[in-house]
Amino acid sequence: MTKLTFADLFSGCGGLSLGLTLSGLQGHFAIERDDMAFRTFAANMLERKGARRFDWPRWLEKKAWDIEELLDQHLGSLRSLRGQIDILAGGPPCQGFSFAGRRNEGDPRNLLFKKYVEMVHVLQPRAIVIENVPGMRVVHARRNVIDLQHPKRLENKLSFYDKLAESLSDAGYAVEAKLVDSSTFGVPQKRSRLIVIGVRKDLCEWLDGGVTHVFDLLEQARIAQLSELGLGEIVTASDALSDLEISGRTLSPTTDPQCPPRYLEASYHGPKTPYQELMHFGHDGPMDSMRLARHRDDVRERFGKILAECRRGVRMSDADRKSYDLKKHRIFPMAGDDPAPTVTTLPDDILHYSEPRILTVREYARLQSFPDWFHFRGKYTTGGKLRTKECPRYTQVGNAVPPLLARAIGKALQEMLAEVSAARDQFARTTKADAPALAIG
Incomplete structure (x- = not known):
């Protein structure tokens, strides 16, 4: 069977890409702007002998790319990939709304989410997955006297996740998010992260339970992974x-x-x-x-x-x-x-x-x-x-995204897309079988 494909935006050194390939997915390309991080990515995901983890497009130079630069220089080539990328993955920079350090909601890196959404519009993948810090879903208002005296002014404030979900909905995707603890997936680290899953709306209608069902599949993938890899519930x-x-x-x-x-x-x-x-x-x-x-x-x-x-x-x-x-x-x-x-x-x-x-x-x-x-x-x-x-x-x-967490996410997404395909095929068979009777009637 042909492997499902993915592209990785803001790939960093390759933790998410590694986990997705270990789950059985085939990489197509990855974008990372930092030269050191991309050199690490290339050494392990592109140059390592005996492993063809990426089927890299000929028009894309294997180097560090800024996503805005990529869209400016290769928009036509990216559009030609529409329908060929099954899953668009990514972990846009989180420093602007991380709790581990100084939070800065005005950090220009936060705006890279807009570029992620722009790539979604261009590629129209079947599903999307984003990993980020829990603070992405929290609204932090400036704690000054005016805000305290006028709490209703905070009602219309949106978290970065809310803004992302709205933008992805406008792009045609049903989106859901859940906090996930990496330590339950065999990762020896208490690392809580927000996992955002999106499914194209025309596919989501074939998914029993909607996009939320993907997190049920992720739980099944988690249990199976611990058994397959011989790991206990907790790795110290x-x-x-x-x-x-x-x-x-x-x-x-x-x-x-x-x-x-x-x-x-x-x-x-x-x-x-x-x-x-x-x-x-x-x-x-x-x-x-x-x-x-x-x-x-x-x-x-x-x-x-x-x-x-x-x-x-x-x-x-x-x-x-x-x-x-x-x-x-x-x-x-x-x-x-x-x-x-x-x-x-x-x-x-x-x-x-x-x-x-x-x-x-x-x-x-x-x-x-x-x-x-x-x-x-x-x-x-x-x-x-x-x-x-x-x-x-x-x-x-x-x-980085812990590769073992990414592996389970990749398994869940493949199972989800398989269920969508099975439901559509079953409907097509049923419709075809009923066609003669309908014609006679």
Whole structure:
């Protein structure tokens, strides 16, 4: 059977694309504006030997593209794809309405949703899927005196999700959204995300239960996935990372050519748990992105005290941060026997559950369910104003859709489209069978 196809907008390093291909979908093209993130995407999704995950169009250069640039330069070619893309996927930038950091509703990146909707108009896919932060569905008004004295002025305010749903409805799609916790899909991380599913209205009428039924199929896909992959209901941080602990391991200079000198990495001795075996399957050669942070002695000592004295698995309280003279607002000492907290784009947000250090990029990737064969490109971190312009490795991983979550979404969408096709075929057969009787009558 011919595989269903998808295109991925705002693909980042490729977490969503990887999961969709693992579900059995065939990629057609992907758009990502950051050069480092696209280099990671290309290395794993386009250049990896033995895997034809994308059937890339000849007219589209394999490089980092801005979506507005793509629409300006290739609108005619995109229109020629109408009817050929089954699923349009994407995760437009979420920084403007994320709760993890400074929220800025005026962030120009938020307007990229309009470009996503424009691509929907052009391609007219059968279904769409968007992953984003829960804050996308929340209305945040400016808390000033005028608003407090005139609460009715807030009645007409819409969340970004509301605006998106209205725009997609105008484009001909029935849309529904649901908060989903990635940790229930075999991802060792408490990561709550808003999953938005849209189905073209002419197809939705054939779907028993409408677009909401897709989330019933997603639940079925979740249960099946845990069984197929041999994973329990909960995968803990220790289940994911114990084979990457550095205690008792040989530390050697990193061989990563994109890493400055004097950094070390630990030797790797093999997986210990079912989740680690799943992540390590298909890997060959040295582990990628194993570079350890270079903590000062006093920093390691402070991290050790935090792990010994503070509550694990939750954000450090204001009182605890003050006692350790920490100005950073978000610090999570991990608990080894629970899923990790939400991985962000900042490497110093999370402390290892048993060692006085932050996590490596590879450990971040494990918590996001990226397989060990997935290699990352570009520098490791950035800072200052460049944080809004660059996408180094920690940012690539933190922004990504967990591949295991994306895999289940891909399974659910395929089942949904199969049900639509079956319902239409059944109607056609019934109509054909009734035609002679109707003619005689």
